[in-house]
Amino acid sequence: xxxxxxxxxxxxxxxxxxxxxxxxxxxxxxxxxxxxxxxxxxxxxxxxxxxxxxxxxxxxxxxxxxxxxxxxxxxxxxxxxxxxxxxxxxxxxxxxxxxxxxxxxxxxxxxxxxxxxxxxxxxxxxxxxxxxxxxxxxxxxxxxxxxxxxxxxxxxxxxxxxxxxxxxxxxxxxxxxxxxxxxxxxxxxxxxxxxxxxxxxxxxxxxxxxxxxxxxxxxxxxxxxxxxxxxxxxxxxxxxxxxxxxxxxxxxxxxxxxxxxxxxxxxxxxxxxxxxxxxxxxxxxxxxxxxxxxxxxxxxxxxxxxxxxxxxxxxxxxxxxxxxxxxxxxxxxxxxxxxxxxxxxxxxxxxxxxxxxxxxxxxxxxxxxxxxxxxxxxxxxxxxxxxxxxxxxxxxxxxxxxxxxxxxxxxxxx
Amino acid sequence: xxxxxxxxxxxxxxxxxxxxxxxxxxxxxxxxxxxxxxxxxxxxxxxxxxxxxxxxxxxxxxxxxxxxxxxxxxxxxxxxxxxxxxxxxxxxxxxxxxxxxxxxxxxxxxxxxxxxxxxxxxxxxxxxxxxxxxxxxxxxxxxxxxxxxxxxxxxxxxxxxxxxxxxxxxxxxxxxxxxxxxxxxxxxxxxxxxxxxxxxxxxxxxxxxxxxxxxxxxxxxxxxxx
Numbered sequence: 190x191x192x193x194x195x196x197x198x199x200x201x202x203x204x205x206x207x208x209x210x211x212x213x214x215x216x217x218x219x220x221x222x223x224x225x226x227x228x229x230x231x232x233x234x235x236x237x238x239x240x241x242x243x244x245x246x247x248x249x250x251x252x253x254x255x256x257x258x259x260x261x262x263x264x265x266x267x268x269x270x271x272x273x274x275x276x277x278x279x280x281x282x283x284x285x286x287x288x289x290x291x292x293x294x295x296x297x298x299x300x301x302x303x304x305x306x307x308x309x310x311x312x313x314x315x316x317x318x319x320x321x322x323x324x325x326x327x328x329x330x331x332x333x334x335x336x337x338x339x340x341x342x343x344x345x346x347x348x349x350x351x352x353x354x355x356x357x358x359x360x361x362x363x364x365x366x367x368x369x370x371x372x373x374x375x376x377x378x379x380x381x382x383x384x385x386x387x388x389x390x391x392x393x394x395x396x397x398x399x400x401x402x403x404x405x406x407x408x409x410x411x412x413x414x415x416x417x418x419x420x421x422x423x424x425x426x427x428x429x430x431x432x433x434x435x436x437x438x439x440x441x442x443x444x445x446x447x448x449x450x451x452x453x454x455x456x457x458x459x460x461x462x463x464x465x466x467x468x469x470x471x472x473x474x475x476x477x478x479x480x481x482x483x484x485x486x487x488x489x490x491x492x493x494x495x496x497x498x499x500x501x502x503x504x505x506x507x508x509x510x511x512x513x514x515x516x517x518x519x520x521x522x523x524x525x526x527x528x529x530x531x532x533x534x535x536x537x538x539x540x541x542x543x544x545x546x547x548x549x550x551x552x553x554x555x556x557x558x559x560x561x562x563x564x565x566x567x568x569x570x571x572x573x574x575x576x577x578x579x580x581x582x583x584x585x586x587x588x589x590x591x592x593x594x595x596x597x598x599x600x601x602x603x
Numbered sequence: 604x605x606x607x608x609x610x611x612x613x614x615x616x617x618x619x620x621x622x623x624x625x626x627x628x629x630x631x632x633x634x635x636x637x638x639x640x641x642x643x644x645x646x647x648x649x650x651x652x653x654x655x656x657x658x659x660x661x662x663x664x665x666x667x668x669x670x671x672x673x674x675x676x677x678x679x680x681x682x683x684x685x686x687x688x689x690x691x692x693x694x695x696x697x698x699x700x701x702x703x704x705x706x707x708x709x710x711x712x713x714x715x716x717x718x719x720x721x722x723x724x725x726x727x728x729x730x731x732x733x734x735x736x737x738x739x740x741x742x743x744x745x746x747x748x749x750x751x752x753x754x755x756x757x758x759x760x761x762x763x764x765x766x767x768x769x770x771x772x773x774x775x776x777x778x779x780x781x782x783x784x785x786x787x788x789x790x791x792x793x794x795x796x797x798x799x800x801x802x803x804x805x806x807x808x809x810x811x812x813x814x815x816x817x818x819x820x821x822x823x824x825x826x827x828x829x
Binding site for chain 2: 194198201205503504506507508509510511512513514515516517595596597600
């Protein structure tokens with residue numbers, strides 16, 4: 190039989206059993222929709238994280254106290270470690286030690302919030318260099334000015350605040366020149382940031398940035414820093430700079446065995462790699478679940494095809510009596526199976542994209558993340574190929590059963 | 604030259620039942636043969652073997668001078684398609700399809716060029732007097748009309764021979780007579796017809812009457828047709 194008619198026959202037969210056909214492919218539809226959603230989510234998350242991190246600047250590295258955390262206990266040890274002090278800051282800043290460095294600022298995290306005239310707000314208080322912050326994180330000032338190196342040198346009690354902090358403490362009032370209180374120390378507001386939204390690790394709008402020297406003296410009262418943020422002259426020399434920093438600190442601390450490190454240097458690329466690995470593992474796991482769903486769906490298709498073959502024994506017998514070969518019958522049923530699962534694949538791709546699209550809007554709306562919908566071409570392509578393969582694999586057995594029926598047995602069947 | 608030539612063909616099943624026991628029959632072009640026998644006599648088995656739907660267990664059968672046991676499945680399918688037309692007791696039309704589509708079915712499996720299909724289908728439907736019903740769904744037709752659709756389907760490939768298995772078994776006597784008149788007319792135009800029945804009245808349409816009982820051919824006589 191000509192292929193055009195194999196296709197027509199299969200189509201007519203499926204249309205005649207519309208509701209059953211739709212129920213048969215439900216498993217495939219769900220499986221393929223899941224593939225679409227998993228790959229759309231994976232792509233979306235990767236794009237989000239990569240763009241947020243590159244917002245921090247690929248040429249930026251972070252030096253943190255304690256050795257590189259590999260488990261929960263290492264994180265605790267990293268928080269308690271006090272290996273980064275002025276001595277280390279000075280050593281790294283020296284051009285002879287780290288020639289690729291063009292800028293460095295220590296950072297201090299201060300727990301607790303701020304208050305103004307009895308109004309209290311929980312905020313992330315950061316002892317930092319405001320200029321460094323602006324340049325490296327792409328922040329914009331809405332009002333006022335940044336504090337500068339002179340303020341850092343003189344340990345001025347000044348602060349630049351995020352838009353949410355400004356809103357909650359001052360409302361529509363003028364904020365510049367007002368004094369807010371952090372841990373009983375009064376800070377004069379010199380600038381406010383434009384609304385920025387969620388960055389990867391904290392919300393810029395919740396930020397209060399004060400000079401690190403001031404934070405160290407009045408807020409924490411300790412001699413060590415939470416971390417150093419260091420900028421290289423270009424992305425290409427980041428790895429070399431990280432190595433220079435490592436060597437400098439090891440010399441300073443007389444460390445010969447890397448296992449004994451009481452600090453670690455993190456590049457942005459390292460972070461991106463880490464996160465990509467996590468997303469990859471997650472995607473792999475979900476793909477495994479989806480595979481199981483597709484196998485279950487395929488077995489369902491096979492089951493219904495077998496029922497259909499039995500029901501249509503007379504039709505098969507008639508077609509054979511009229512001249513259909515075994516191959517004609519085999520192709521007819523195989524075509525039906527592939528059309529069924531293929532249609533399931535297409536419906537799955539459409540539904541999956543639709544859900545992912547809606548989910549992306551919801552995430553943007555409610556979580557405030559810059560989560561874009563990316564149509565996963567690979568996922569769509571793979572989904573349709575896989576659904577056709579499922580039809581071939583699970584359709585071949587029922588089709589063989591059909592093709593082997595003898596015309597006599599078939600015609601006698603009531 | 605005999606169109607069908609069966610020598611001592613038998614059909615037995617694994618459980619030991621013998622459906623056909625050393626039957627020999629020869630049918631020439633243009634004959635109208637009625638095979639008659641009670642149910643279970645083996646007449647259907649004989650028709651199935653002669654119509655290439657089922658192989659004989661032993662014996663030699665030639666169709667149009669070709670030894671059937673030498674043919675592959677695809678070759679047999681192609682003979683069924685091009686040289687043989689079947690008409691069944693229960694019509695065996697496809698559900699949810701029109702008269703036209705039913706009659707078209709054998710052509711879909713044939714080597715006939717697609718541009719000739721329409722003319723052939725219309726000619727076959729015309730031959731059974733159903734031109735006015737061509738686009739109707741077969742489920743809306745009467746039993747007699749359905750059987751005429753089945754005859755048109757058998758005719759559409761211009762076969763050498765038509766096998767009919769109790770073609771009037773599900774029909775009232777009036778439509779039964781109509782259907783038999785069609786077979787008579789086809790035979791007078793030169794078509795070979797082999798039909799089986801257990802009804803003497805129907806059997807009397809045949810120019811030749813073969814009686815079969817317990818798998819054996821009992822008698823084979825030329826008769827005057829009514």
